[in-house]
Amino acid sequence: MSKGHKVRCEKVKAGLYTVTAENITVKVSSGIIPHFHFWYTEDNSTVYHVKFVQLAEFIDGNNDSAFQHNETVRPTDTGPGLFHTPIFSFSEGARGWNFSGFYNITSDEAILGVGFNFTLNGTRSPIFRDLYIELRCRIYLNDTRLNVTANDQAVYYNMTGGAELKVDVVIKNWPWLTDHSMLALRWDISWESGPKAGERHEPFIRGHRVDVSRNMTIERRIEAPPHANETSVVFRGVKTNRTRAHFDSLVKAKVFNGTAEGLVNVTASYRTDGEALRFYICYPYFGSNTLEHDPSMGVYPTTLEVLPVPSPNIPGIPADTVTYNHSKVVPKMFVGEVQANRMTVLLFRNVILTVNSSRCLRLNLTVSSRVVMHYLILDLKPGESLNLMMNMTVSTPEGVRKLDRDIGIYLDIRHNATLRVNATLRLYINKTALESELGRSINASRLSWVYWNGSSWILVPSWMDADGYLTAHVTHLSVWSIVEVVPLKVTAQLSPEVVTVGEPVTVSAVVKDEEGNPVADVRVTVRLGGKIVQLTDKGNGNYEGTIDTTGLAEGTYDIVIRAEKGGYTSHQTSKTVTVKMKEAMPLTSLVLYGCIAAVVIIVVVVILYKLRTRA
Known part of the structure; x- marks a missing residue:
């Protein structure tokens, strides 16, 4: 070299x-x-x-x-x-x-x-x-x-x-x-x-x-x-x-x-x-x-086994907090013990993790080298001693859908507890640094913690505390992230708007964010009375499907179109469809059809009679 x-x-x-x-x-x-x-x-x-x-x-x-x-x-x-x-x-x-x-x-x-x-x-x-x-x-x-x-x-x-x-x-x-x-x-x-x-x-x-x-x-x-x-x-x-x-x-x-x-x-x-x-x-x-x-x-360097050092200037953390200096290390399967009711700061190259637990905690921590410096605080109240495995990455774990407007942090937190683990999650938000990292402007007031429930992202109540941390009280630990919540806007058209009972109605919807950008992978549902169908994503924010009118009485109905996606505020709109009964056949038509039927019957009888006499 x-x-x-x-x-x-x-x-x-x-x-x-x-x-x-x-x-x-x-x-x-x-x-x-x-x-x-x-x-x-x-x-x-x-x-x-x-x-x-x-x-x-x-x-x-x-x-x-x-x-x-x-x-x-x-x-x-x-x-x-x-x-x-x-x-x-x-x-x-x-x-x-x-x-x-x-x-x-x-x-x-x-x-x-x-x-x-x-x-x-x-x-x-x-x-x-x-x-x-x-x-x-x-x-x-x-x-x-x-x-x-x-x-x-x-x-x-x-x-x-x-x-x-x-x-x-x-x-x-x-x-x-x-x-x-x-x-x-x-x-x-x-x-x-x-x-x-x-x-x-x-x-x-x-x-x-x-x-x-x-x-x-x-x-x-x-x-x-x-x-x-x-x-x-x-x-x-x-x-x-x-x-x-x-x-x-x-x-x-x-x-x-x-x-x-x-x-x-x-x-x-x-x-x-x-x-x-x-x-x-x-x-x-x-x-x-x-x-x-x-x-x-x-x-991993062996010389980093050091005595606790004074806590650096971390927002919201007392200066006398026990701090372990591993600032040369990007943690990969880092194992550490945290004593009960003793706030502990672990200082790494690209994350400062503060842990406070009501019970003894054994931590196994891995942080992706692509994660830039973040301050994360975990305040845990488990009902028993806890083994906690946490993986901090910039991309989603396998099988988890990526959020559209995340801030580049995903936490996969797993534990061995048999009882419920109550916790408070706090991540320090430096708006200027975050915008520079993401390459886009953000509205910090719209940031929210979200968790993956196995099929979709769920927003949880979140707020910015006095020290500048986005905070959420949670009752479980799984896959967590932070998203800038943006409202959805759905518009729709019906074709036709007047139908005969039993005929389908085609619903075409367009979903965009507040800036007018089309949004993909949205769950768009249509409700008519007790019937609910999900529209198909046609690409570029367009969704389409049909809903049946069988069994409806004559009248005017509201078709409710609702758009939902993890990390967004849902939105719904409604359109009106008129359902008519099939028109009764006019009396003159009934008489005409009756006469035709009678003639047909007479002709058949005559033919059968002639065939029998010949025999």
């Missing part, structure tokens, strides 16, 4: 290099098998070791979509003479692995980071002679938002600059034994702490400690957290319970060929062997296509 950048690459000896970034240092070995040692740059008292071990083809016999070693493909799973070993060891490279050397990652001539690749250089086994494996490794200088896309699908994730190593795993030409198999990529994760470490580090998966000294007899599936894009192993200090390092596996992989592409689900399982943690990343069958997947690993 050129002088002035925050990544330095050095050759230690033949086949051994170090890559030093602001927070992470990685030792790269380019020998027989790819593996990494990494540690916090300013403190190498604990060193983590990640090693690529093998690929294993297996059949998911217990339908958990994860690898267990007793599911590895056996001869009885294939036809006669078709079986071969289902396992490829990364040490079987005939001439090792080709190491690319280091190169700059650039965009528009700007250097974004440093990269290096490992590519499989042939194998000893003819079975795997066409197998292609490439490991593309990246360290970014600054916080970077990345994505995996295929057609109209996308998964987003964040890389912390100077603190994480990203590895793109590319696999193609796997010699499948069956077309209903899966493929497991095994990584072994171990670590060693020296006498200066101060405390042992232990791995945790989904909040549960993993005992590596135990020799597990079977692999266990790892459930990905709800709405999370990654499955993670984190390492915490035994004394402080602080997160020190992490290993992440994206829950989606890209599968593609020359003409088509798509995203597939990725699962994981693990097993301990007394010395290391075996982590299995599991991919579905992808045939002759190419698979690309993005795991990563990283560190």
Whole structure:
């Protein structure tokens, strides 16, 4: 790297290099098998070791979509003479692995980071002679938002600059034994702490400690957290319970060929062997296509374990509030303990979180690196001790509809409480900074907290308090955001406006905001008497549908058209339709039709009589 950048690459000896970034240092070995040692740059008292071990083809016999070693493909799973070993060891490279050397990652001539690749250089086994494996490794200088896309699908994730190593795993030409198999990529994760470490580090998966000294007899599936894009192993200090390092596996992989592409689900399982943690990343069958997947690993600075410091000048927070300084860290699975009835400030690089809880609280916090500085206060009154997991992002969690005029903050808050959790949410509103961030003007008096109820956004009563915080009292914790509430305006036309009972009425509606902009994805309903129908979105703010008049008495009726959408003030209008009964047939017409019927009957009788006499 050129002088002035925050990544330095050095050759230690033949086949051994170090890559030093602001927070992470990685030792790269380019020998027989790819593996990494990494540690916090300013403190190498604990060193983590990640090693690529093998690929294993297996059949998911217990339908958990994860690898267990007793599911590895056996001869009885294939036809006669078709079986071969289902396992490829990364040490079987005939001439090792080709190491690319280091190169700059650039965009528009700007250097974004440093990269290096490992590519499989042939194998000893003819079975795997066409197998292609490439490991593309990246360290970014600054916080970077990345994505995996295929057609109209996308998964987003964040890389912390100077603190994480990203590895793109590319696999193609796997010699499948069956077309209903899966493929497991095994990584072994171990670590060693020296006498200066101060405390042992232990791995945790989904909040549960993993005992590596135990020799597990079977692999266990790892459930990905709800709405999370990654499955993670984190390492915490035994004394402080602080997160020190992490290993992440994206829950989606890209599968593609020359003409088509798509995203597939990725699962994981693990097993301990007394010395290391075996982590299995599991991919579905992808045939002759190419698979690309993005795991990563990283560190948290250990020198940030500091004593409480005086509270900075935070609006509404007393100066003597207990404050912990983690201002160099963008929290990712940060774990902390908050004592009951003791207001605590956690100071991070891009958020200042103040927590006050009536019961002891264990917090697991992740904040997207794209979040700019915000002041957030959580005042909790749980009925019991609480484990709280909070994810703060600029985009919606999976399965949640984006708000039209949000302020770029979404909180996914989950907990283990069995009783109701009453809380007060407060976010400091700096109108000038917010407008600069959003690139639009806002009316702060229209801001409101909203929550996602599983199908739509619900507004809750909100107000600006004396300290400038948008405040709401809530009775549950789920997915929350803040929206600038804008009124809807719906206009409508009927066709026809006068109908005969039983005929449908076509309703055409146009929905706009107060500035005259068309609004999409609005729920527009039409009510006529006891009948309610929803209009179809035709695009560009236009909605259309029909409502039936069957069963109505003759008269004039109001058709009520109502427009509703989360984050907007609903609006309704009405139009009048006249319903008439079918006109009775005139007497002259009845006489005429009667005569015609009589003539027809006489003709039929005459014809039948003649036929009978001939017989």
